[in-house]
Amino acid sequence: MAQLVKFEKTSCYAMSEDEAKFIYKEIFEDVCYDVANLPEEPFVIDAGANIGMFSLFLKQKFPLAKILAFEPAPETYSILRRNLELHNLSGVEALPYGLASQASTEKLTYFPNLPGNSTLKPEEKKQLYELAAERNGKEAAEKRFGGAQQLDVKLERLSNIIKSHPDFTRIDFLKIDVEGAELEVLRGLDDAHWGLVGNIVLETWDASNVRGEIEDLLKSKGFAIKCEEAAWSKGFWMISASREA
Known part of the structure; x- marks a missing residue:
């Protein structure tokens, strides 16, 4: 059952209080998704919205922002909607599916x-389970990763979303946190739509083996990129991309 978790700068419902605290620190304190050159009314795509912490952060900083938030897990999507209602956020549309290279x-x-x-990449989580068991014991790892369920979820291409919204003239910020499927999200953009994107920030992990491909793709689309190892764990990386002048 979801519980209300209160922080210094916000509050939210979450299934896991510990996980909510981790996400809060990542977004509100470490500001890992901070972008300096956004307009006052940015249009933002949130791929992997989870419980909505990023939307809460961005709307505090840019009250006039318009956000499309994608979350495919049904229970998490329900909590996302609940958090948007809790803070009476306008300009945020939550969509119950994920983004990928193909609609499926x-x-x-x-x-x-x-x-x-x-x-969508469960083989990578086996490595995280093994790391957690090595560091904290098998019982603790099982408590975190146990009871896994296989759910059918809908995925859509970002370009199909753009085509269905003729008012889309730009994407000021594309944020991606999709647990191993980052490259697939980017591959869901047609060549004709890459020019709409101004900034991208995404998280990836060495075990996904896609960091090099992501960097090469972003460079080929005209982005200047910065890649830094994440503060919270070795082997995780934050890739920031912005349009070169």
């Missing part, structure tokens, strides 16, 4: 005790 229905591995780690 796929199996999502959902972790009810650690929903932010739910993934």
